[in-house]
Amino acid sequence: MAEKTFYQEYEVFSKRTPSSAFQHQFSLLAPNEDMALVMAQENFMRREPVADIWIVNRKHIRGMDAEEKLTLGRLDNKQYRTTKGYGYLKKKWRHYEQQMLDEKEILSWGGDDK
Amino acid sequence: MSNLSTMTEEEKLEQFVQRIEAGDKIEADDWMPEEYRMALVKLISMHGISEIMGALPEKEWVPKAPSLHRKLGIMAKVQDEMGHGQLLLRVAEDLLKPYGKNRGDLMQDLFKGDLKFHNVFHMETKTWADAGLVGWLVDGAAIITQTNMLGASYGPYARALQRICAEEVFHAQHGEAIIMALAEGTDEQKAMIQDALNRWWEALLMFFGPASKDTTGTSKQDVTIKYKIRTKTNEQLRQDFFDKYIPRILSLGLTIPDSTMHYDEENKTWVYEQPDWSEFKKIIKNQGPRSQARLNLRRSSYENNAWVRDALAATVN
Amino acid sequence: MSSTENVLSPEYKEAVTNLLFQLADDDFLFSYRGSEWLGLAPHIEEDVASSSISQDSMGHATMYYTLLEDLGLGKADDLAHLRPVQERKNSVLTERVNGEGYYMETPQYDWAYAVVRSYFYTQAKKVKIDSLRQSSYTPLAEAAVKVNMELFYHMLHWKTWFVQLLSSTDEAKKKMNDAIELVMKDFGDVFSYGSAKQAIESNGLIASEEELKDKWKANMAPVFESIGMEVPAIPEAPAANGRNGDHSEDLTEALSTLSEVYRLDPVAIW
Numbered sequence: 154m155a156e157k158t159f160y161q162e163y164e165v166f167s168k169r170t171p172s173s174a175f176q177h178q179f180s181l182l183a184p185n186e187d188m189a190l191v192m193a194q195e196n197f198m199r200r201e202p203v204a205d206i207w208i209v210n211r212k213h214i215r216g217m218d219a220e221e222k223l224t225l226g227r228l229d230n231k232q233y234r235t236t237k238g239y240g241y242l243k244k245k246w247r248h249y250e251q252q253m254l255d256e257k258e259i260l261s262w263g264g265d266d267k
Numbered sequence: 268m269s270n271l272s273t274m275t276e277e278e279k280l281e282q283f284v285q286r287i288e289a290g291d292k293i294e295a296d297d298w299m300p301e302e303y304r305m306a307l308v309k310l311i312s313m314h315g316i317s318e319i320m321g322a323l324p325e326k327e328w329v330p331k332a333p334s335l336h337r338k339l340g341i342m343a344k345v346q347d348e349m350g351h352g353q354l355l356l357r358v359a360e361d362l363l364k365p366y367g368k369n370r371g372d373l374m375q376d377l378f379k380g381d382l383k384f385h386n387v388f389h390m391e392t393k394t395w396a397d398a399g400l401v402g403w404l405v406d407g408a409a410i411i412t413q414t415n416m417l418g419a420s421y422g423p424y425a426r427a428l429q430r431i432c433a434e435e436v437f438h439a440q441h442g443e444a445i446i447m448a449l450a451e452g453t454d455e456q457k458a459m460i461q462d463a464l465n466r467w468w469e470a471l472l473m474f475f476g477p478a479s480k481d482t483t484g485t486s487k488q489d490v491t492i493k494y495k496i497r498t499k500t501n502e503q504l505r506q507d508f509f510d511k512y513i514p515r516i517l518s519l520g521l522t523i524p525d526s527t528m529h530y531d532e533e534n535k536t537w538v539y540e541q542p543d544w545s546e547f548k549k550i551i552k553n554q555g556p557r558s559q560a561r562l563n564l565r566r567s568s569y570e571n572n573a574w575v576r577d578a579l580a581a582t583v584n
Numbered sequence: 585m586s587s588t589e590n591v592l593s594p595e596y597k598e599a600v601t602n603l604l605f606q607l608a609d610d611d612f613l614f615s616y617r618g619s620e621w622l623g624l625a626p627h628i629e630e631d632v633a634s635s636s637i638s639q640d641s642m643g644h645a646t647m648y649y650t651l652l653e654d655l656g657l658g659k660a661d662d663l664a665h666l667r668p669v670q671e672r673k674n675s676v677l678t679e680r681v682n683g684e685g686y687y688m689e690t691p692q693y694d695w696a697y698a699v700v701r702s703y704f705y706t707q708a709k710k711v712k713i714d715s716l717r718q719s720s721y722t723p724l725a726e727a728a729v730k731v732n733m734e735l736f737y738h739m740l741h742w743k744t745w746f747v748q749l750l751s752s753t754d755e756a757k758k759k760m761n762d763a764i765e766l767v768m769k770d771f772g773d774v775f776s777y778g779s780a781k782q783a784i785e786s787n788g789l790i791a792s793e794e795e796l797k798d799k800w801k802a803n804m805a806p807v808f809e810s811i812g813m814e815v816p817a818i819p820e821a822p823a824a825n826g827r828n829g830d831h832s833e834d835l836t837e838a839l840s841t842l843s844e845v846y847r848l849d850p851v852a853i854w
Contacts, residue, residue: 333854572626578756
């Protein structure tokens, strides 16, 4: 009888370091949130550093069914949204004797002061 | 792409096969043919429950492990076996949802003898060398079969296997360390490993299953290959095991307890004496040397702790 | 550290040694009993989680045995495996069996006892470790800082189980209360330093028995209050004092099992 009521499914997410994003691990069975949390780390992250853990009761996850996943389809014609569509600027800037400010260059600006 | 709800079963199957052929991963909520679901349920619940049962033979050596370091290592190893059981049973439990079955039902199936566990876990672990040999060669054999399924078409299984195989590498090294210490030790210690190898040899050959269903009447290898759950046959896996382990076993000065064993250069295969497959059939029907003792232990501890699960059921929120 | 060893007075060294054996043997036996549960816990996820605690505890025991080895008392493995029962200084509580039956057959282990013993023991360990962080013996103070790091999880784990089982079914409450009674019967030597009390306390190695008992009670009070219970009384004098080598048959059996392979050849490498 207990078999039918004991188990709730919790999805476990964890962060490796304080600055990293949460990553899905696996799922476990537990009667409640507190117990799920007590089980989570040793079940899935015994050998790796952990900075934080989330547990989410599966009943609170709204996923997609197969038909809904069809809405994820997309044509490969959206270069205008990405830098790929503007690659020709590199040549243009060269003409003005300037370097193109590409993604690599721009994202490096957040680094150390030079 | 046509609307799923209006697709016929044949169209769904065709699309499913196309996805598998394209290397797509099937997920728990996806449509799948009954034959595929059943093959997965059988394979993964057997795999999962084997881990849970497989904890028991090694667990016997946990308190006796002969140093603080070994006590720690074998505890961590048996803990992993339980952890692998957890990962795999979760995958099986999700597949069983359409049938309204859960972990409790799987445990009952085990107790009734409907759910089998691997032949190796029916065997006795007689000495400390057995604890080492299990880690080295049984886990070695398991690594061969499991890595063969890392690319399995069923996503949740493939992901669990990724984690499991990574941990098996530790298990194999834990086993190797025990064996190495014995191999480099006293004469008595060396004799312990040879004795363990002699007793485990047949069980290791059987681990990969019969070469074809002609041997034992049934084999699930065909359907698992068809659905891209695995790629190699039982015999190919057994040969892979020989390739990897025979030279290592010999290098430690051990003797293979099969005088006919040799490598056939022409056919590029190992020739060996077949284990007694009728014995294999008996073992997996829970008539092996330690089958009933281990099932009793599993059952009695499960029943003895039922009040805990009842109590926790009262805390469900 | 050999230099430390040189400057220790014989009396001080004897006090440190005695305390280290108490700490080491406690965690060693506690872990041993925990490890017997491996594969048999009420829930698979819990099996995995609680095994980590047994491993951590064996790790702590190893740290203490290594400190003893550093003091010239012999090899850590010998200290753990070969000392006879009358030389063992663990609390009787840690040596008690998990329940009826031999672990190789079909033992009837009692999860309520496991939860109560583990929770009460871990809380006791926590107040000791908090005090040991200021120990006059620096290597021990340093070890205590490390051990402390892992106790947060052990405490949370066992407290959660303790509170949840005592807030559930009548059957569970009954079993838990029986277990509390059983555990408290053996609690008399947990905070005892045995015949080394004076030496251990006067050398500033760790707080007094009385102070630690009070801290334990104070830490337990809010938890018991939250479930409408009162903290049980610690026996004034232990029925048997493990710190003085006074042990039960349970320990004799445990020692013969845990050293079975090691004793085949104590000088061999395993």
